[in-house]
Amino acid sequence: MVSVKSIKLDSVNNAKRVVLKVGSALIVDPTTGSIRESWFKSLVKDILFLLNKNKEILIVSSGAIALGKSELGLQNKSLKLSEKQAAAATGQILLAKAWKSIFEEIDIKCGQILVGHSDLETRRNAMNTRATLDTLLKLNVIPIINENDTVATLEIRYGDNDQLAARIAQLVEADVLILLSDIDGLYSHDPKNSPNAKFIEEITNISSDIESMAKNTKSNIASGGMITKIKAAKIATAAGCNLIIAHGKNTNSLLELINGGKHSIFKANLSPLNAKKKWILSKRDKLKFVKIDNGAEKALNLGKSLLAAGIKSNSNSFYRGEIVDILSNNDTFLGCGIIAYDSDEIEMIKGKKSTEIKKALGYKGRDEAIHRNDMVIN
Numbered sequence: 001m002v003s004v005k006s007i008k009l010d011s012v013n014n015a016k017r018v019v020l021k022v023g024s025a026l027i028v029d030p031t032t033g034s035i036r037e038s039w040f041k042s043l044v045k046d047i048l049f050l051l052n053k054n055k056e057i058l059i060v061s062s063g064a065i066a067l068g069k070s071e072l073g074l075q076n077k078s079l080k081l082s083e084k085q086a087a088a089a090t091g092q093i094l095l096a097k098a099w100k101s102i103f104e105e106i107d108i109k110c111g112q113i114l115v116g117h118s119d120l121e122t123r124r125n126a127m128n129t130r131a132t133l134d135t136l137l138k139l140n141v142i143p144i145i146n147e148n149d150t151v152a153t154l155e156i157r158y159g160d161n162d163q164l165a166a167r168i169a170q171l172v173e174a175d176v177l178i179l180l181s182d183i184d185g186l187y188s189h190d191p192k193n194s195p196n197a198k199f200i201e202e203i204t205n206i207s208s209d210i211e212s213m214a215k216n217t218k219s220n221i222a223s224g225g226m227i228t229k230i231k232a233a234k235i236a237t238a239a240g241c242n243l244i245i246a247h248g249k250n251t252n253s254l255l256e257l258i259n260g261g262k263h264s265i266f267k268a269n270l271s272p273l274n275a276k277k278k279w280i281l282s283k284r285d286k287l288k289f290v291k292i293d294n295g296a297e298k299a300l301n302l303g304k305s306l307l308a309a310g311i312k313s314n315s316n317s318f319y320r321g322e323i324v325d326i327l328s329n330n331d332t333f334l335g336c337g338i339i340a341y342d343s344d345e346i347e348m349i350k351g352k353k354s355t356e357i358k359k360a361l362g363y364k365g366r367d368e369a370i371h372r373n374d375m376v377i378n
């Protein structure tokens with residue numbers, strides 16, 4: 001067992017929020033089709049080490065289809081989509097049970113989140129997914145995330161958890177995404193076929209050369225090869241999140257990695273916060289706006305959120321999750337941000353205190369019309 005007192009890998013040491021993706025090939029023994037128990041136990045201990053260093057951890061866990069296949073005796077068959085979905089339905093229960101019981105041993109709570117493509121790609125739903133993930137983290141619960149494989153059709157599936165994990169990292173503004181897989185990183189050529197393949201430790205720009213290095217090195221039971229990892233790296237780094245690929249099959253691999261073990265890192269060249277600001281600015285649409293009073297303007301300049309109480313009027317064409325301009329009383333552009341309500345809801349709650357929102361809408365909405373973390377001020 002590796003023993004470390006501190007985290008030697010800077011990108012993990014300096015991170016507050018970490019997304020960890022574990023591939024099917026790690027969780028499931030390909031010959032028996034069952035959970036690799038001792039590996040699982042060691043991983044959870046490594047995760048505890050990170051939790052004790054005040055990191056927030058979200059886990060994207062594959063393995064549902066692989067576990068379900070063996071449960072249903074379909075292991076050696078190539079499956080149709082509907083059969084894969086049946087396997088996922090059966091395997092996901094086993095997967096969740098395994099995470100639950102292993103975390104219970106160390107007194108940590110975990111929660112299952114199954115997401116579909118639309119939960120992350122449509123802004124309204126993405127906001128809801130993020131709010132749930134944030135709340136779980138606040139309550140010290142580890143989110144265990146997988147794709148909702150059972151209902152997704154081919155066209156609307158991620159299909160591989162590398163890209164799903166990158167979308168999650170982007171959504172929660174994670175500092176680092178660790179892909180633990182059966183590959184130890186990026187090579188110039190497929191190391192299985194080319195003995196002179198060069199290991200690439202650090203990638204600061206995903207150039208076409210880097211992309212062409214990604215041969216599809218599919219393992220038997222995982223969906224993602226190097227190509228999906230490069231796609232994930234593009235999503236993560238654009239969101240300001242570093243992405244690490246490391247071999248995770250041995251016990252305590254995570255601890256070994258954070259102690260400086262072998263890995264490839266795709267470096268983001270901006271912080272998650274700046275990436276988000278850039279994204280918000282890029283989605284501006286001048287026809288969508290709220291006009292605010294002087295008190296709210298002062299509050300925004302002090303770094304506070306925009307409450308409904310400070311809104312005087314609004315355009316009538318936006319939906320929750322869209323970017324709206326924030327205008328002063330005399331139409332000066334003050335900034336812009338992600339709006340938490342549809343325009344017709346803002347119509348009903350503008351000028352109202354947070355305590356009056358429930359009465360106006362008929363349900364308890366959010367206090368902030370635009371949260372300060374979702375805002376760019378001029």
Ligand code: GLU
Pocket residue numbers: 023024061062063064065066088146147149159160161162221222223224
């Ligand atoms: N969502 C799939 C599962 O749980 C895994 C996809 C992948 O291996 O990347 O089986």
